[in-house]
């Protein structure tokens with residue numbers, strides 16, 4: 469059964485004024501907010517709000533592998549668990565992980581693995597738990613982006629961050645950062661991810677119709693937008709340490725003041 473009945477899609481994905489239904493231009497990202505260190509019990513964590521998407525990522529590792537038979541004697545393994553809460557989508561999602569969640573977990577793992585030094589951690593695992601609390605298109609990209617931040621927050625050595633975004637085509641026009649309705653009612657959806665240490669794509673999926681030329685143009689706009697998101701990831705990471713620094717300075721000052729009395 470389709471998630472949304474086709475008849476329920478709007479006839480047009482652009483308004484009279486040329487803007488998209490949510491008021492964006494073709495090359496405009498949805499609003500993005502990120503924060504790291506949001507889960508006390510994880511080794512590293514991050515939270516991302518991207519348009520109407522809300523996603524948490526928690527990272528553990530390196531730690532012992534359970535079940536043991538999954539361990540590799542010559543390298544560590546990365547395990548990703550992408551899950552959507554039952555209330556994250558319009559039609560209640562069944563709580564058990566479905567085929568889609570397993571596939572997206574695998575895809576996210578493939579995006580992130582190139583930036584890790586797994587060969588330095590034989591016999592151990594790194595685990596990334598992703599919870600999509602609210603979903604509105606592009607959750608695999610949002611999840612990859614927030615998971616990379618959580619790995620960095622855990623202090624795990626990485627070659628670089630990874631940033632992900634979906635571009636595509638709606639009503640014959642190329643756009644970036646598709647919303648849920650654009651993803652479903654549009655003509656093409658092209659999620660991609662970049663590993664910044666070598667500027668290579670670690671994800672490129674494609675669903676729909678597009679000419680090769682349109683694909684090239686889409687990839688150019690994707691790279692521009694990915695750079696914008698990457699800056700936000702860096703700011704989120706730095707903000708944590710700026711806050712720690714400010715707190716430490718405050719404590720030192722109050723100690724000094726106390727000592728002088």
Ligand code: CDP
Nearest residue numbers: 471557558603604605606607608609648651
């Ligand atoms: O989220 P992403 O675009 O990476 O993956 P998708 O499988 O193309 O799903 C597109 C959107 O469909 C999701 O972001 C959700 O908003 C929605 N969806 C849903 O409503 N119910 C589901 N069981 C799965 C997805």
